[in-house]
Amino acid sequence: MPLANTPDPPYYAVIFTSTRREAAEGYAAMAERMEALAATQPGFLGIESCGGEELAVAVSYWRTEADLLNWRRNLEHAEAQRRGKADWYSSYQVRVAKVERADRFDGRV
Amino acid sequence: MPLANTPDPPYYAVIFTSTRREAAEGYAAMAERMEALAATQPGFLGIESCGGEELAVAVSYWRTEADLLNWRRNLEHAEAQRRGKADWYSSYQVRVAKVERADRFDGRV
Numbered sequence: 001m002p003l004a005n006t007p008d009p010p011y012y013a014v015i016f017t018s019t020r021r022e023a024a025e026g027y028a029a030m031a032e033r034m035e036a037l038a039a040t041q042p043g044f045l046g047i048e049s050c051g052g053e054e055l056a057v058a059v060s061y062w063r064t065e066a067d068l069l070n071w072r073r074n075l076e077h078a079e080a081q082r083r084g085k086a087d088w089y090s091s092y093q094v095r096v097a098k099v100e101r102a103d104r105f106d107g108r109v
Numbered sequence: 110m111p112l113a114n115t116p117d118p119p120y121y122a123v124i125f126t127s128t129r130r131e132a133a134e135g136y137a138a139m140a141e142r143m144e145a146l147a148a149t150q151p152g153f154l155g156i157e158s159c160g161g162e163e164l165a166v167a168v169s170y171w172r173t174e175a176d177l178l179n180w181r182r183n184l185e186h187a188e189a190q191r192r193g194k195a196d197w198y199s200s201y202q203v204r205v206a207k208v209e210r211a212d213r214f215d216g217r218v
Contacts, residue, residue, distance in 0.1 A: 002128055002164040003202055013124060013206050015168055017157045019111055048126045048202075050166050052159035055111040057166040059124055085214060092214045093112055093157075097122050097206035105194060105201045 004046025004061055009099045011045055012062040018084075018092035019055055027088045030080050031058075037076060043067025061099070068096065113155025113170055118208045120154060121171040127193075127201035128164060136197045139189050140167075146185060152176025170208070177205065 020027060031051075038044055038060055044067070049058035062068040071077060084092070129136060140160075147153055147169055153176070158167035171177040180186060193201070 003126055003200055006202075006204075009204075013122075013204065015122060015124065015157075015208075017112055017168070048124075048164060048166055050159045050161035050164050052161075055157060055159050057157055057159050057168060059126070059166060059168070089214060090216050091112055093115075094212045095115075095118075095122065095208045096210040097208040099124075099204045099206040101205040103203045105198060107199050 002048065003104075004048050006045045006061050006099075006102065009102050011099050012065055012068050013097045013099050014060045014062065014068055015095040015097060016058045016060070016092065017055060019090045020088055021090050024088040026083075030083070030088075031056075034077060034080055037074070038071060041067070041071045041074065043070070065096070111157065112213075113157050115154045115170050115208075115211065118211050120208050121174055121177050122206045122208050123169045123171065123177055124204040124206060125167045125169070125201065126164060128199045129197055130199050133197045135192075139192070139197075143186060143189055146183070147180060150176070150180045150183065152179070174205070 035047055035049070035058075038047060043063035045061035045063060047058060047060040049056070060068075060071075062071070144156055144158070147156060152172035154170035154172060156167060156169040158165070169177075171180070
């Protein structure tokens with residue numbers, strides 16, 4: 001189920017968009033590990049991500065702002081952030097946003 | 110420049126995540142046209158998107174909520190939304206979120 005099954009708003013989204021360097025050894029394993037680790041954190045609601053040649057986009061959803069701050073400070077996650085800057089990313093943006101409305105289409109017209 | 114050059118928050122994000130049917134003829138041309146059309150709309154700040162096998166994620170950024178509502182109601186966009194439900198998407202979610210904080214890394218550690 002690639003779409004995250006989030007509850008009714010309000011809740012929080014962390015929009016992480018990144019470009020990578022040519023040689024980004026260990027990146028894929030780290031990205032997979034971080035998605036799995038995020039899913040064990042308090043207040044985690046889901047993640048939706050995809051990676052293109054140019055740009056990767058990962059949006060994670062959290063019950064409260066405190067939950068996403070807690071995840072930002074997780075020790076293993078902080079180490080991945082440090083390695084990301086040193087070794088993997090050529091650029092990234094992180095945006096914290098409060099989801100106010102949501103619509104869903106499940107295939108029935 | 111695949112990362113959107115957005116201003117300081119606050120501003121709005123529309124997070125559009127979708128899965129497609131096996132036969133989605135005309136989808137790629139429509140997606141490209143909609144990105145180009147969005148960029149001509151009042152209050153458009155940028156878009157960041159990628160498409161994987163399983164899931165496509167497109168996040169567009171808007172100055173105000175009125176700007177993104179105006180884009181939602183654009184006639185050509187409304188027709189693309191209708192065709193999307195009828196012909197292209199197996200499921201999607203649209204989330205409207207207010208960006209409260211943003212951080213950027215541009216490659217210098």
